[in-house]
Amino acid sequence: MSKKSFLLLLSLLILFIFGSLLLGKYGFSASEYIEYFAALLSGSDLKEFEIMHTLLTEIRFPRILACLLIGASLAISGAAYQAMFVNPLVSPSILGVLAGAGFGAALGMFFRLSDVLVQLSTFAFGFLAVVFSLLISALYSRSGSVIVLVLGGVISGSLFTSLLSILKYAADPNDSLPAITYFLMGSLSFASKSFMEISIIPMFAGIILLALCGKYLNALSLGEEEAKSLGVNVMRVKIFVILVATFVSALSVTIAGIIGWIGLIVPHIARFVYGADNRAVLTSSAMIGAIFLLFCDSFSRLIFTFEIPIGIVTSLFGIPMFIIILRRAKKSF
Amino acid sequence: MLKKILISLLICLKFVFAMSSSEIDQFISQNSRDFEILTKEPTRVYASNPTLLYLLYALAPEKISGVNFEWNNYERPYLKDYVLTQPVVGGFFGQGKIPNVEMLLRLDPELILVNASSKNVKKMTEIFGSIKKPMLYLSGTSLEDYLKSWQILGKVLNREQRAKELIDYAQNSINLSGKINEYLKTNNIKKLRIYYAQGSDGLSTECEGSQHAILIPLSGAEVVHKCEKESSAYGRVKVSFEQVLKYQPDMVLVYERDFYDKIYSDPKWALLDAVKNKKVYYIPREPFSWFDRPPSFMRFLGIKWLINLAYPEAFKFDIVSEAREFYKLFLGLELNDEQIGKILGKSK
Numbered sequence: 085m086s087k088k089s090f091l092l093l094l095s096l097l098i099l100f101i102f103g104s105l106l107l108g109k110y111g112f113s114a115s116e117y118i119e120y121f122a123a124l125l126s127g128s129d130l131k132e133f134e135i136m137h138t139l140l141t142e143i144r145f146p147r148i149l150a151c152l153l154i155g156a157s158l159a160i161s162g163a164a165y166q167a168m169f170v171n172p173l174v175s176p177s178i179l180g181v182l183a184g185a186g187f188g189a190a191l192g193m194f195f196r197l198s199d200v201l202v203q204l205s206t207f208a209f210g211f212l213a214v215v216f217s218l219l220i221s222a223l224y225s226r227s228g229s230v231i232v233l234v235l236g237g238v239i240s241g242s243l244f245t246s247l248l249s250i251l252k253y254a255a256d257p258n259d260s261l262p263a264i265t266y267f268l269m270g271s272l273s274f275a276s277k278s279f280m281e282i283s284i285i286p287m288f289a290g291i292i293l294l295a296l297c298g299k300y301l302n303a304l305s306l307g308e309e310e311a312k313s314l315g316v317n318v319m320r321v322k323i324f325v326i327l328v329a330t331f332v333s334a335l336s337v338t339i340a341g342i343i344g345w346i347g348l349i350v351p352h353i354a355r356f357v358y359g360a361d362n363r364a365v366l367t368s369s370a371m372i373g374a375i376f377l378l379f380c381d382s383f384s385r386l387i388f389t390f391e392i393p394i395g396i397v398t399s400l401f402g403i404p405m406f407i408i409i410l411r412r413a414k415k416s417f
Numbered sequence: 418m419l420k421k422i423l424i425s426l427l428i429c430l431k432f433v434f435a436m437s438s439s440e441i442d443q444f445i446s447q448n449s450r451d452f453e454i455l456t457k458e459p460t461r462v463y464a465s466n467p468t469l470l471y472l473l474y475a476l477a478p479e480k481i482s483g484v485n486f487e488w489n490n491y492e493r494p495y496l497k498d499y500v501l502t503q504p505v506v507g508g509f510f511g512q513g514k515i516p517n518v519e520m521l522l523r524l525d526p527e528l529i530l531v532n533a534s535s536k537n538v539k540k541m542t543e544i545f546g547s548i549k550k551p552m553l554y555l556s557g558t559s560l561e562d563y564l565k566s567w568q569i570l571g572k573v574l575n576r577e578q579r580a581k582e583l584i585d586y587a588q589n590s591i592n593l594s595g596k597i598n599e600y601l602k603t604n605n606i607k608k609l610r611i612y613y614a615q616g617s618d619g620l621s622t623e624c625e626g627s628q629h630a631i632l633i634p635l636s637g638a639e640v641v642h643k644c645e646k647e648s649s650a651y652g653r654v655k656v657s658f659e660q661v662l663k664y665q666p667d668m669v670l671v672y673e674r675d676f677y678d679k680i681y682s683d684p685k686w687a688l689l690d691a692v693k694n695k696k697v698y699y700i701p702r703e704p705f706s707w708f709d710r711p712p713s714f715m716r717f718l719g720i721k722w723l724i725n726l727a728y729p730e731a732f733k734f735d736i737v738s739e740a741r742e743f744y745k746l747f748l749g750l751e752l753n754d755e756q757i758g759k760i761l762g763k764s765k
Contacts, residue, residue, distance in 0.1 A: 110523045266515075273515055390508075
């Protein structure tokens with residue numbers, strides 16, 4: 085990925101961040117914004133800007149941060165899975181991570197565990213779901229056939245979705261059921277300041293770690309034998325990538341519920357624009373994912389007076405894009 | 418005779434509901450957040466789910482600020498213009514339409530009503546907490562919850578007299594439920610068995626014990642569909658027609674109009690004795706259902722309506738004048754006979 089295109093993406097990202105920071109249902113005029121930022125920079129009293137200050141720092145900014153992290157996490161883990169399995173159809177949701185993580189989180193809420201334990205259970209079941217789908221595919225296809233892998237993911241995803249339904253059925257309708265329902269709805273309005281404070285560092289670290297795996301994933305995509313001859317410890321790389329990718333996508337579930345499609349579509353866009361080199365694909369996927377989710381979230385915030393679950397918006401915009409890209413994509417992977 | 422009067426008086430006394438002023442204050446301090454910000458009588462109140470919105474509508478419609486969803490066409494003619502023009506902000510119910518926080522901030526409600534069951538839903542509390550508005554947790558699940566919530570809200574909104582009128586009516590309906598069950602017991606009358614038909618095929622129903630069919634036991638009848646497990650909160654469980662036939666209910670209550678229109682002409686349903694005996698009733702739903710979905714204060718009229726259908730000899734109600742009185746008190750509407758006839762549909 086050339087420096088120029090990286091900077092282009094970065095400026096696009098910054099443009100979107102500012103756009104979403106300034107746009108909202110609670111409108112302010114340009115001069116009000118200028119006055120506020122002037123007061124903020126000069127360190128003077130913000131008392132008269134109380135509403136704007138609360139709105140920007142407590143509501144819009146944590147949400148933008150959540151968009152960036154979740155969009156980047158889902159896209160980069162999708163890209164990493166695709167590169168590792170040398171398979172363009174794999175994504176966190178297809179391998180069952182999101183369904184497993186959703187079930188794990190709901191299970192934690194069902195037993196009224198503490199926040200930390202809920203997060204742990206989210207991650208544990210997300211991981212379990214991936215392992216399960218890999219096991220199924222390993223059982224029936226020693227050569228690692230694409231179709232069997234996808235089927236393994238479908239089975240794993242459906243298993244955890246139905247387990248989740250059972251849990252919802254059994255949950256106390258007055259207490260844990262609303263908690264689980266609102267949680268799974270998937271909305272970035274749940275991304276409050278306090279929640280972002282806990283998640284920002286582990287998620288950011290996970291994204292960076294994945295972005296640094298490009299070289300090894302390039303080696304893997306040549307085939308295991310080739311990778312070994314290049315001195316890459318295939319097993320170690322695979323385990324590391326699965327762990328980190330599952331970790332970041334499961335964390336995204338704890339913040340905003342299940343958001344599908346990004347992990348599948350964005351890596352394709354990245355590959356379409358920047359070619360097959362995984363170093364470029366991973367970094368650009370993270371950035372495009374962040375931009376894409378910011379765009380979808382702004383749409384969900386601005387179009388209606390109420391909000392629609394973000395998963396609906398991502399698939400609404402993602403699917404046509406995917407169709408176009410599929411049509412024009414070169415056969416190379 | 419004297420004994421009978423005394424017993425009924427005792428029943429009435431037993432159910433009389435009232436919280437003292439200090440009890441209300443105590444409830445508020447335990448079930449609110451940022452309430453100290455509220456220094457005067459609030460004029461704009463946002464109810465974050467439909468049940469609380471209806472509760473607020475009956476008590477103080479002029480204070481409603483923002484609604485949860487677009488009003489349905491069958492609701493509109495009965496509602497106040499002011500409420501009809503309120504923006505749709507969304508709310509916490511079902512599976513979508515989460516409130517848009519900025520829209521809410523723009524409306525600037527002075528009080529937010531939140532469902533009591535969501536008190537411990539941290540993420541939700543954080544959403545409303547971020548805009549720093551006073552929140553009050555109220556419940557609207559059982560019929561008794563309404564009395565309590567109206568009394569508390571009446572004090573907070575300075576509508577105590579209005580709250581008292583609504584509570585008196587509601588209390589009367591609840592007492593009636595006690596009386597009908599007492600009546601059935603003393604006269605050794607077998608409980609009527611009711612099938613509640615929902616969905617366009619009539620084959621979605623509620624299990625015994627479901628909150629969505631609460632009026633059936635309250636009116637002295639029983640739900641035919643017994644489930645091994647407690648039904649889910651959403652209700653609407655599927656049954657097969659053969660199962661319904663096996664139940665042979667004494668009466669069928671129908672939620673969907675299109676199903677009601679075809680039940681008498683469907684040869685399959687004609688196998689039911691209730692259909693043969695013309696004991697199928699459409700549940701009135703304008704502006705809100707008298708029975709459930711949405712659960713609302715209309716159920717206080719629904720009790721009378723259902724007792725009247727199930728045990729017409731027990732209390733001699735004239736449902737037309739009952740409905741007229743109810744609509745006047747709760748919705749501020751003077752209905753003419755034609756309108757009431759339309760509301761009651763064919764079940765009149």
